[in-house]
Amino acid sequence: MPVQTSDQKWAAQAAAGDESAFRELYRSYVRPVYWIAHGMLGSPADAEDVTQETFVTAWRKLPGFELQGESILPWLATICRFQAANRLRQRRRDHAHTTEAVDETLPSTISVEEQVITADLAERIAAEVGTLSDLDRAIFRLCAAEGYAYQAAAEELGVSHAIVRNRLSRVRTRLRGAVKEASDA
Numbered sequence: 001m002p003v004q005t006s007d008q009k010w011a012a013q014a015a016a017g018d019e020s021a022f023r024e025l026y027r028s029y030v031r032p033v034y035w036i037a038h039g040m041l042g043s044p045a046d047a048e049d050v051t052q053e054t055f056v057t058a059w060r061k062l063p064g065f066e067l068q069g070e071s072i073l074p075w076l077a078t079i080c081r082f083q084a085a086n087r088l089r090q091r092r093r094d095h096a097h098t099t100e101a102v103d104e105t106l107p108s109t110i111s112v113e114e115q116v117i118t119a120d121l122a123e124r125i126a127a128e129v130g131t132l133s134d135l136d137r138a139i140f141r142l143c144a145a146e147g148y149a150y151q152a153a154a155e156e157l158g159v160s161h162a163i164v165r166n167r168l169s170r171v172r173t174r175l176r177g178a179v180k181e182a183s184d185a
């Protein structure tokens with residue numbers, strides 16, 4: 001029997017109603033989901049709302065969900081993008097009712113092709129992260145996903161500041177290469 005990734009295990013347990021498994025998924029992915037929302041909306045308050053809406057939607061949809069890949073991030077990213085697009089449409093409707101002026105900062109549509117490319121890219125990044133050593137994956141999770149400073153991550157992992165800095169630099173270079181390969185394909 002193939003070994004399950006932690007995301008696969010947590011998703012299956014959460015789908016069965018295990019709230020602690022869902023909390024693990026939330027802790028693992030709340031920051032990346034927030035930054036996706038923030039990138040689309042440009043507002044910390046709206047990004048926080050969309051992040052919460054994303055996880056509420058995910059919790060509701062989990063009972064019928066079966067994780068196909070190793071990471072649940074692409075699925076969460078897709079939910080987040082749809083929630084953010086809804087928020088943008090609501091902003092436009094509200095704006096249209098309050099003034100005749102057009103807000104040039106809001107995109108007029110969210111392209112389906114961009115959604116698919118972004119989901120593929122998220123899957124590619126998740127797959128690349130899955131090939132990292134345990135230490136590199138832990139460093140990436142702490143620094144990139146959870147926002148730890150190098151020294152805090154070093155203390156958490158029991159390694160030196162230099163090890164965290166150097167390994168994270170290599171991981172980022174590797175991920176940039178994966179992103180470039182995916183965009184060239």
